Amino acid sequence: MSIFMTTLGYELRRILLMKKYGYMVLVALLMAAYVLSINSGVSGTAPFSPPSAAMIMALMGPVWSCIAVLLIRDTFSEKERAVRRILFSAPRSTAAYFAPKVASALLALLLIITVTIVIFACAFRFTYGEWAWSALLSSLAYIALPALLFTFGAALVVGRMHGNALYALFLCVIALGLFNIKRPLMTDWFGNVLQITIEYIIDLRAYAGEPLHAVLPGDFLWGRAALSVLGMGMAAFAIYKPMRIRS
Amino acid sequence: MRLLTNEARLFFRGKLPLLGIAAVLGFSVYGVFSLSGADPFSMRYMNLSATLSAMGTARIAAIACALAVALNALLYLSKDRRSNAEPLTLSATGGRQLTLARNMVLLLYSLLLCAVYAAAVAVTWQAAGLDFDAAALVFTAFAVVLPAALCALLLCAGLYLLTDSLDVGFLGFGAFFFVSLLSRDYRMQWIGTHVSWFSDFAGFSMHIPSILYGRLLALTGFGAFFAAGLLAMRHHGLGFAASVRRQPAKIPLAACALLLAAVCVGGAIGEPFLDRYSPLMARAELSAFGTSEDMDTGAALGDVRVTEVVSDVMIDSSSISGKVAYRIAAQDEARRIAFLLNGGLSVKRAAIGDREITFTQGEGKVWIDLPAGEETLSLEYGGHMKTPVMGSYPCLIGEDSVYLQEGSYWLPQPEELAAGNVTITGSVTLPSGLTLATPGRLTEKTQQGSNTLWRYEAQAFSLDAALYAGRYEISSFDVDGVPVEVYHSAKHAEAMRHFGLEDEIAAIVAYYQKKLGPYPFDAPLKVVETSLYKTGGHSSLNIVTAAETAFNMLPTDASGETLASFAYLNAVDLIAHEIAHQWWGSGAQIAGEAPWSSEGLAQLMANAYLADAFSQETADSMGLYAWLSSVTELRNGYFSSEEKLEKLSAAKRAEKEMELTSASLYYEMPLLLLDMRRQLGENAFWDGIARVYQERCAQAITYQEFCEKMGIEEGAVSVEHLYDNIGL
Numbered sequence: 001m002s003i004f005m006t007t008l009g010y011e012l013r014r015i016l017l018m019k020k021y022g023y024m025v026l027v028a029l030l031m032a033a034y035v036l037s038i039n040s041g042v043s044g045t046a047p048f049s050p051p052s053a054a055m056i057m058a059l060m061g062p063v064w065s066c067i068a069v070l071l072i073r074d075t076f077s078e079k080e081r082a083v084r085r086i087l088f089s090a091p092r093s094t095a096a097y098f099a100p101k102v103a104s105a106l107l108a109l110l111l112i113i114t115v116t117i118v119i120f121a122c123a124f125r126f127t128y129g130e131w132a133w134s135a136l137l138s139s140l141a142y143i144a145l146p147a148l149l150f151t152f153g154a155a156l157v158v159g160r161m162h163g164n165a166l167y168a169l170f171l172c173v174i175a176l177g178l179f180n181i182k183r184p185l186m187t188d189w190f191g192n193v194l195q196i197t198i199e200y201i202i203d204l205r206a207y208a209g210e211p212l213h214a215v216l217p218g219d220f221l222w223g224r225a226a227l228s229v230l231g232m233g234m235a236a237f238a239i240y241k242p243m244r245i246r247s
Numbered sequence: 248m249r250l251l252t253n254e255a256r257l258f259f260r261g262k263l264p265l266l267g268i269a270a271v272l273g274f275s276v277y278g279v280f281s282l283s284g285a286d287p288f289s290m291r292y293m294n295l296s297a298t299l300s301a302m303g304t305a306r307i308a309a310i311a312c313a314l315a316v317a318l319n320a321l322l323y324l325s326k327d328r329r330s331n332a333e334p335l336t337l338s339a340t341g342g343r344q345l346t347l348a349r350n351m352v353l354l355l356y357s358l359l360l361c362a363v364y365a366a367a368v369a370v371t372w373q374a375a376g377l378d379f380d381a382a383a384l385v386f387t388a389f390a391v392v393l394p395a396a397l398c399a400l401l402l403c404a405g406l407y408l409l410t411d412s413l414d415v416g417f418l419g420f421g422a423f424f425f426v427s428l429l430s431r432d433y434r435m436q437w438i439g440t441h442v443s444w445f446s447d448f449a450g451f452s453m454h455i456p457s458i459l460y461g462r463l464l465a466l467t468g469f470g471a472f473f474a475a476g477l478l479a480m481r482h483h484g485l486g487f488a489a490s491v492r493r494q495p496a497k498i499p500l501a502a503c504a505l506l507l508a509a510v511c512v513g514g515a516i517g518e519p520f521l522d523r524y525s526p527l528m529a530r531a532e533l534s535a536f537g538t539s540e541d542m543d544t545g546a547a548l549g550d551v552r553v554t555e556v557v558s559d560v561m562i563d564s565s566s567i568s569g570k571v572a573y574r575i576a577a578q579d580e581a582r583r584i585a586f587l588l589n590g591g592l593s594v595k596r597a598a599i600g601d602r603e604i605t606f607t608q609g610e611g612k613v614w615i616d617l618p619a620g621e622e623t624l625s626l627e628y629g630g631h632m633k634t635p636v637m638g639s640y641p642c643l644i645g646e647d648s649v650y651l652q653e654g655s656y657w658l659p660q661p662e663e664l665a666a667g668n669v670t671i672t673g674s675v676t677l678p679s680g681l682t683l684a685t686p687g688r689l690t691e692k693t694q695q696g697s698n699t700l701w702r703y704e705a706q707a708f709s710l711d712a713a714l715y716a717g718r719y720e721i722s723s724f725d726v727d728g729v730p731v732e733v734y735h736s737a738k739h740a741e742a743m744r745h746f747g748l749e750d751e752i753a754a755i756v757a758y759y760q761k762k763l764g765p766y767p768f769d770a771p772l773k774v775v776e777t778s779l780y781k782t783g784g785h786s787s788l789n790i791v792t793a794a795e796t797a798f799n800m801l802p803t804d805a806s807g808e809t810l811a812s813f814a815y816l817n818a819v820d821l822i823a824h825e826i827a828h829q830w831w832g833s834g835a836q837i838a839g840e841a842p843w844s845s846e847g848l849a850q851l852m853a854n855a856y857l858a859d860a861f862s863q864e865t866a867d868s869m870g871l872y873a874w875l876s877s878v879t880e881l882r883n884g885y886f887s888s889e890e891k892l893e894k895l896s897a898a899k900r901a902e903k904e905m906e907l908t909s910a911s912l913y914y915e916m917p918l919l920l921l922d923m924r925r926q927l928g929e930n931a932f933w934d935g936i937a938r939v940y941q942e943r944c945a946q947a948i949t950y951q952e953f954c955e956k957m958g959i960e961e962g963a964v965s966v967e968h969l970y971d972n973i974g975l
Contacts, residue, residue: 020414027422034429040899044884059429066421070414078329127894164322164329167417168266171314174421178428179310 004100011104015071016111024067025112031063032116036123042198048124048132050139050212051198056120057143058191062177064113064144065151065190069170071105072155076163088243098239102156109148113140138212143191146224146231150189153234160238186223194220251348258323258352267315271360274311275367278304279375282444290444290779292800292814294742297372297380302445305387308364309395309438313424315360316399320353321416324407334483346480350404357396364392383445386455391440394462398437401469408476411487433457433637434515437465441637446778447799448736449717450647452564453780457520457637464518468511474504522590522633522655524611551584551661552576556710558658558673561698564646567592568629571658571673577621586613586626588659589642591633598625613659626659640780648717648778649681653710653787660710666836666947671712672704682719684734686712686788688770705770705788708836708945713787715775722749723771726756730771739776739799746800746815748822751860755823758856759830762933764941767834774822784821786828786849793822816861820853820869827852835940836947841908843950847916850874854917870917871969877914878966881907918966923959925968932957 015021035056042051074080075098087097117136124132151173158165177190188194194216213221258264281303282290293299324346327333336345365388372379402423407416426435433441440458445451478500481490491497553573560569588594590611597606597615599622607614615624632642632655642655651657674691675683679699687705694700705712719734733749743749752774760766768789775790776798784793797818831837831852832845850870858866886892886903895903924932935957939948942956954961 020412020418023415023418027418030422031425034426038429040895040903041885044880044886046885049885063421063425066418070418073414078331167318167322167413170417170421171318174424175310175314178425179307 004096007100008104008107011100012107015074015104015108020070021108024070025115028060028063028067028112028116029119031060032119035059036120046128046130048128048130048135049209050135051215053120053132053135053139054143054191054198054212054216055195056136057139058195060116061144061147061190062173062192064109064116064148065173065177066170067112068105068109068148068151069155069166069173071108072102072152072159073163073166073170075101075105075156076159076166078163081163084243094243095240097243098156102235102239106152109152113144113148134211142212142216142221142224143194146227147190149231149235150227151231153231153238156238157234160241160243184223185217185220186226188220188223189227250344251351254345254348255352255355258319258349258356263319263322264356267311267319267356267360268363270315271308271311271363272367275304275308275364276371278307279368279371279377281307290796293447293796294739294799294801295375295377296447296738297377298383298445299447300372300377301368301380301383301387302391302440302442302451304368305364305391306439306443308368309392310428312357312360312364312392312396313399313438316353316357316396317403317417317420317424319356320400320403321407321413321420323353324349324404325413325416329413342480342482346408346477350400353400353404354397357393357400360396361388361393364388383451386451390455390458390462394466395438398462398465398469401466401473405469405472405474405476408480409472411481431638433461433520434464434518436461437469442780443638444779446648446780447795448647448738448776449778449780449795450645452647453643453645456565460514460518460520464511464514467507467514471504471507471511474500474507478504519591519631520633520637522611522635524590524609550665551663552665552667553661553669553710554667555670556658556673558671558712559676560657560673561676562644562649562678562716564678565644566629566631567644567651567657568627570625570627572623572625573661575617575622575624578617578619581616581618583614583616585662586615586659587611587656587662588613588628589630589632589656592628592630592657592659594626594628594659596627599623611656612662628659632657639782643780646678647681649677649683649714650777650781651714652781652785653713657714658710658712664710666708666838668945669707669710670704671707671710672702674700674702675714675716676700677716680718681716682721682734683714683716684719684732684773684775684790686714686790687768706768707788708833711787713785713790715777715790715792717776717778719776724749724753726753727760729756729760729766731756731774732771733774733776735776735798736795739795742799742802745802746818748798748818751819752822752826754860755819755826755856758859759827759852762852762855763830763937764944767830767944772826772829774826784825786825786832788833789829791822791825791829793818793825797821816857816865816869819860820857823853823856824849830940834945835943836945838947839949839951842911842916842919843953844912844916846912847920850913850917851920871921874914874918875966875969877910878918881910881915915966918969919964922966922968923957923964926963927957927959 039047039052039056041047041049042055045051084097117140120136121131121133124130151169155166155169158169177192183193185193185197197217279300280295282293282295282300322329327336365384368384369379399420403416403420406419407413410416410419424438427438430436440461442451442454442458478494478497479487479491480494481487482493485493494500552575554576555574556571558569558571560567560571586594588611594606594608594613597604597613599618604615606616613626617624632644632651634640634642634655640650641652642657643650671686675685676695676698677683679694679697681699683699683701685701685703685705686707687703689701689703691702692699693702715734717734718736720737720740722733722735724731731752733743733752735743756766756772766772770789773790775792777785777792777794779795781792782794782796784791784797786792800814800818827849828845831848837843837845837848854866854870857869881887884907886895886907892900892903927935939953939956948956951961954964
């Protein structure tokens with residue numbers, strides 16, 4: 001455990017000090033500012049209401065997912081591949097190698113998400129006098145986190161297959177995160193189909209500030225659960241599957 | 248050359264370029280049929296044609312092209328570094344030549360993707376049995392798809408060379424990709440375009456300058472990135488500053504980057520298409536993403552009384568020039584008055600009587616010193632029309648169609664115009680292939696070389712005159728003494744016949760004549776088909792319009808059933824609403840503040856027609872329930888109070904206020920009228936409405952006067968009664 005924590009601390013420090021990480025934070029903050037500038041509430045609800053926060057998360061989800069793919073990409077870079085040959089020359093489990101790396105990427109991503117959420121909360125507090133923690137965190141849990149878990153898992157599996165294929169995944173994420181192909185809500189990866197349908201779902205005659213899970217359609221929620229489970233399953237598979245080192 | 252050939256051979260042997268080609272192929276084929284995923288209320292029910300699908304397909308294919316080029320560019324440019332072969336290739340070929348050769352190969356790849364798009368679309372059109380539209384295909388390939396690919400290439404190559412980091416290249420591309428697809432500003436849209444679809448009949452020549460301008464802006468901006476990238480291209484083992492110092496062409500490259508950046512920023516700031524000073528700006532922005540209708544917010548309430556206008560204009564394929572003379576009623580004293588005109592137009596000469604006068608001109612306004620007494624003021628003006636918003640245009644001048652709605656101020660009008668009867672006469676000279684729907688009555692049509700001169704005269708209550716011209720067929724018929732002319736594309740005649748649209752228009756006019764009284768104008772009612780560039784409908788003087796979505800509906804839906812339901816009812820509702828404005832808005836003028844409006848009365852009349860022609864349930868589903876839902880949103884909404892609105896920025900607040908006003912005019916007012924009908928009873932209500940209309944035709948009426956004449960207290964009418972009544 002102590003080796004795990006030491007490696008984790010080292011990896012995390014390495015990621016946080018990378019110039020690239022600074023660019024990632026910058027892009028996330030710029031996107032957050034843009035989302036705040038266009039958010040004026042869904043279906044007449046307040047800009048900080050749970051449905052509006054769901055829209056915000058549907059827009060931020062693809063950005064965070066892109067960052068997740070690039071963070072994972074580090075684990076499968078050419079340098080890492082060269083280092084792995086040396087590391088795996090001694091007896092060592094795949095999980096012991098991947099777990100701290102994946103955990104540190106996850107923590108670095110969570111840090112960016114936390115900073116962005118805090119900015120949203122501060123903006124709401126400053127503009128409307130509300131922190132809206134509950135709306136932000138619940139929409140994060142229902143909209144963005146399942147998408148992120150799925151992306152994270154997929155990125156690990158794709159990265160295990162070929163490091164450069166992660167760039168193709170990156171482009172898939174930005175394309176699917178913005179391009180609305182008509183599809184069932186259950187398969188709505190980033191919630192961008194929900195962005196269109198939420199206007200019809202929220203009816204102010206009936207809506208009185210209920211939490212998000214009470215408003216979102218059942219098949220969408222099942223879809224989120226399935227995405228989360230699949231994402232965690234793929235991550236576990238990628239971390240624990242024994243690695244063959246090609247000479 | 249040999250380096251280029253070798254690099255091209257190596258590049259095209261790879262799997263990634265093939266993946267990109269496959270993606271473009273798939274997206275292009277999907278794009279042809281993407282109309283089915285468009286706006287659920289209208290376009291998905293339209294007859295598909297090659298022209299109609301061209302732009303939608305190109306926008307989708309441009310996404311695939313940009314992604315394919317970005318992926319290939321970044322991985323291809325970084326391949327030596329990733330395989331630790333950089334020192335070897337640099338020593339063998341020299342870094343600069345290799346980078347340039349690789350960028351040339353990527354340029355060839357972009358051209359290949361563009362060709363794949365064109366071929367895929369042509370074959371899909373052929374397979375789907377659609378007519379071939381070569382002009383639309385060539386334009387979309389070279390002005391939409393290819394520039395998107397080139398922008399992706401310049402951006403990614405520039406970012407990679409500048410930062411020397413593959414990940415930052417991808418991250419930067421992602422950020423610009425997001426901005427392009429999420430932005431509503433055409434200057435930021437380097438992948439998509441501000442024109443979502445091409446009209447089936449109105450051509451697209453009017454969009455060519457703005458699309459090309461946007462593309463050139465993007466190419467210069469990303470070109471600046473590329474030049475900066477070449478400047479900072481890393482020498483092996485050196486950092487950013489040292490590499491720049493070692494760059495032999497650093498001064499020309501730096502100058503080029505700065506020049507391109509300055510051209511891009513300057514071009515974006517001084518763009519020539521948007522009319523930023525138009526009073527219609529906020530309203531048009533609302534209609535672009537909210538309601539697709541123009542809002543009639545009431546009769547003019549100024550104090551400059553114009554009694555007669557004579558306007559002679561000439562319109563060519565892109566510009567307008569003209570002369571207008573106003574007979575202005577006697578002023579007590581000399582004063583300075585402002586005239587509103589389109590931001591793209593300028594006044595060349597002003598005269599009072601025969602005496603030329605000086606004037607002050609700003610964008611969208613002209614100030615003129617008028618002497619006391621009755622005077623005739625004439626203005627000569629001209630220019631290229633600007634639009635308040637890209638998307639749903641109030642004015643467009645093209646080779647195949649012309650729309651000049653009153654809100655675009657093609658005809659300058661006093662800012663403080665008083666309501667009152669105005670005689671408008673004039674002429675419009677147009678290229679001969681176009682048919683003009685004139686305001687009022689057509690009095691003369693003369694051939695003048697390659698042009699046709701159309702003379703007209705109209706009696707109006709304001710200067711709200713619109714012009715519509717296109718390659719139209721005219722169907723004429725008579726409804727109880729009212730001549731009706733339907734201006735429509737010959738392409739859509741069959742769809743119109745299939746749905747009996749002319750019979751429906753006749754039935755609507757007959758119904759309103761029976762309910763309200765005679766048609767208010769001594770001129771034909773003109774129903775004009777407009778293109779997708781002017782969505783929804785519009786009414787001014789004796790002209791009503793509806794977009795081609797109402798004229799070009801599919802005869803069957805996906806299951807093969809006749810589409811007699813939602814799409815058709817929507818089209819009938821839209822046309823009935825616009826025709827109702829002939830009685831309320833063009834006939835009787837509505838004066839006062841929201842929610843009292845001609846929009847509310849038009850909504851009620853259209854809904855009453857639906858109940859009469861179809862069923863009460865149909866009418867309620869199209870009207871009552873939707874209105875109640877919107878009014879609830881208006882009242883329960885977070886921004887329903889002034890205090891909450893103050894928390895917004897000025898621009899957002901204006902946008903929200905327009906949204907609230909729109910909901911109030913379109914949904915609250917018809918509900919108030921429904922409550923009035925409930926309280927008065929069916930017969931008394933309709934007798935009262937007919938009486939009010941007949942007494943106040945060609946005059947203004949306030950809500951207070953309306954209630955008095957209807958015999959009901961203003962305070963006794965409330966939307967809450969309807970909530971109680973239907974158990975909400």
